[in-house]
Amino acid sequence: xxxxxxxxxxxxxxxxxxxxxxxxxEATTVAExxxxxxxxxxxxxxxxxxxxxxxxxxxxxxxxxMERALADAPAGAAPMDVVAAAMQAAAxxxxxxxxxxxxxxxxxxxxxxxxERELIKMERLASALADGLRxxxxxDPQAGLAAEAGVGVFRVGYERWVSGAAGPEAGLxxxxxxxxxxxxxLFAPVGGTP
Amino acid sequence: xxxxxxxxxxxxxxxxxxxxxxxxxEATTVAExxxxxxxxxxxxxxxxxxxxxxxxxxxxxxxxxMERALADAPAGAAPMDVVAAAMQAAAxxxxxxxxxxxxxxxxxxxxxxxxERELIKMERLASALADGLRxxxxxDPQAGLAAEAGVGVFRVGYERWVSGAAGPEAGLxxxxxxxxxxxxxLFAPVGGTP
Numbered sequence: 001x002x003x004x005x006x007x008x009x010x011x012x013x014x015x016x017x018x019x020x021x022x023x024x025x026e027a028t029t030v031a032e033x034x035x036x037x038x039x040x041x042x043x044x045x046x047x048x049x050x051x052x053x054x055x056x057x058x059x060x061x062x063x064x065x066m067e068r069a070l071a072d073a074p075a076g077a078a079p080m081d082v083v084a085a086a087m088q089a090a091a092x093x094x095x096x097x098x099x100x101x102x103x104x105x106x107x108x109x110x111x112x113x114x115x116e117r118e119l120i121k122m123e124r125l126a127s128a129l130a131d132g133l134r135x136x137x138x139x140d141p142q143a144g145l146a147a148e149a150g151v152g153v154f155r156v157g158y159e160r161w162v163s164g165a166a167g168p169e170a171g172l173x174x175x176x177x178x179x180x181x182x183x184x185x186l187f188a189p190v191g192g193t194p
Numbered sequence: 195x196x197x198x199x200x201x202x203x204x205x206x207x208x209x210x211x212x213x214x215x216x217x218x219x220e221a222t223t224v225a226e227x228x229x230x231x232x233x234x235x236x237x238x239x240x241x242x243x244x245x246x247x248x249x250x251x252x253x254x255x256x257x258x259x260m261e262r263a264l265a266d267a268p269a270g271a272a273p274m275d276v277v278a279a280a281m282q283a284a285a286x287x288x289x290x291x292x293x294x295x296x297x298x299x300x301x302x303x304x305x306x307x308x309x310e311r312e313l314i315k316m317e318r319l320a321s322a323l324a325d326g327l328r329x330x331x332x333x334d335p336q337a338g339l340a341a342e343a344g345v346g347v348f349r350v351g352y353e354r355w356v357s358g359a360a361g362p363e364a365g366l367x368x369x370x371x372x373x374x375x376x377x378x379x380l381f382a383p384v385g386g387t388p
Contacts, residue, residue: 144350152342
């Protein structure tokens, strides 16, 4: 029987993140992560399928938050407002801990395979968002267009937030909200709205 | 010295595409492609770095077409109009041969790794587009937002065009142009513009 390991998942997560930052993702082994967390490699695999999952394990929580936001949006809401609400819900979740996000981003940015994985994760969010819009009765191509644009706003906002380009005090939800406004203005006729 | 091989690149390309459609991408070997094209494997590698490059070799042409469109856009053009012009230029190029595109898409859709590669290619287009907008004096985050939205419109349009969902006669450039209009309308207040 396994020993009782209080918050082994949390300790493994912290140990992995520290090692990825110190040594790089590639150079870190599961044995080292487990060792630093004070557990066995077997315990690591009870919580994570591989080294990568430590970085991408939160995807389902993001999808759930977006789904709740879709369900909560008023029936007659404009598609782009529904998308903005979903991306703001995701932003509130992801934006909770900027220090963690900066460490995560520094690891991902340094590795081509992880950057690709992040891109694929974002594409999954866009697919789920488009499906959610279709379920609300939004037709194609509008559902796909709104979802792609919304996830694009999130990605651009996330990179500005995590890099500090959005300002040291800006919250992610705030940056994402401003991004939707900026994109809307990029569609407005030159010279401003009438 | 190599024998003279009239349009070996073209024959290799056609042979590879036929085999990918017939047998699947994974199951096709370079030796089989070369054999069907009537050349040696060595000749294959003179034109393509690997099997995948047969499917993704056109990226640089796309980037060049987008760059020319950026250079040709009037100095005072609105950023989203510049993006639309770039994506329309890409669409005219990609849209030339719907039968080829359908075969290519059927191969890519059937393979997770190729789908990821296509996603990464699209992200490269978005990065190049954002850089081109910055070079024209468009600030951030606007440059990134406009580029992400524009490539999103292209991708949604491409999938509709290549799948036939856009209608049997629709051209890709036309579908992409309609997509920009649809996205603009998704930002318009509910009830229409004043």
